[in-house]
């Protein structure tokens with residue numbers, strides 16, 4: 001294993017002083033170290049956003065920035081990697097550090113298996129050279145030396161794939177939360193209030209907690225579409241369903257996911273979709289991958305939704321205000337949004353859905369037709 005500090009020191013020796021990206025669970029210890037030590041560190045809304053900011057930094061400084069991401073973010077980054085940083089376009093050098101979920105031969109969740117299988121082939125297709133980070137610090141040093149030689153020679157991005165368990169643990173200095181309810185506690189009240197409505201839940205622990213809650217209550221999972229991948233697209237999926245069916249459709253979202261593709265909020269606001277209801281659990285962090293801050297911690301997502309054309313918006317920060325807001329959300333005409341301020345963290349023993357994505361889809365489609 002490599003200590004995040006030792007790896008960070010190697011990067012500094014290569015004069016890397018600008019870090020940006022979207023956090024990943026495999027990279028959480030490295031991201032945590034960067035969070036506490038780097039002077040220039042910016043957690044982006046999505047991976048394309050990170051490549052864009054890093055490009056601007058290079059244009060202004062001539063230096064080589066670092067962009068970190070989970071391989072799920074490869075898709076978000078492809079457009080700027082091909083039409084901005086590529087040597088046939090502007091030729092902008094940068095180091096990509098990529099968490100390799102779903103590495104072939106390593107057991108992982110269904111949403112990561114396909115992405116893991118094609119990650120290196122996608123870099124090949126884009127003409128981006130890559131290497132897998134060795135777990136020995138001397139070998140990691142040699143790997144970085146090669147990466148920087150190639151980056152400087154080709155004036156192109158270079159990717160380093162990071163396997164599960166490469167970095168030693170690093171604990172961040174935690175910031176106290178101003179809220180009292182956990183996501184799981186808030187979710188219980190929300191699920192009570194939405195009753196038989198259709199639910200589309202977001203990537204990460206929200207969907208895992210929803211799945212466990214249904215199990216605990218011996219309720220069917222059929223009404224829940226658990227968007228295990230495609231972070232940031234749950235609200236778009238919910239909109240597509242709500243436009244087609246005469247049923248109440250709720251999207252359970254996270255603040256990181258809301259920000260990732262916030263353009264969809266304007267699109268939702270542009271539709272007079274009365275049966276669309278959006279609940280955003282705002283803990284100010286990417287809780288599911290290690291608790292790194294999002295840019296939403298000081299924003300009012302409810303105000304953003306209102307300005308984007310949602311018919312009604314509500315906020316809640318504790319049990320009393322949540323119960324009151326849920327009543328109003330259920331009885332109002334959408335599109336409507338409820339932003340719930342919650343505290344970060346989840347149960348240590350939180351499980352994962354035991355049904356496959358295709359089982360989930362089949363049961364869900366049958367439920368929608370009832």
Ligand SMILES: Cc1ncc(C[n+]2csc(CCOP(=O)(O)OP(=O)(O)O)c2C)c(N)n1
Nearest residue numbers: 072073204231254255256257285286287288
């Ligand atoms: C495109 C993409 N980038 C990154 C990830 C990794 N990832 C999974 S969940 C998550 C955090 C989600 O944060 P938020 O929506 O705020 O929900 P929370 O975990 O705080 O409940 C991230 C970054 C991903 N799945 N997909």
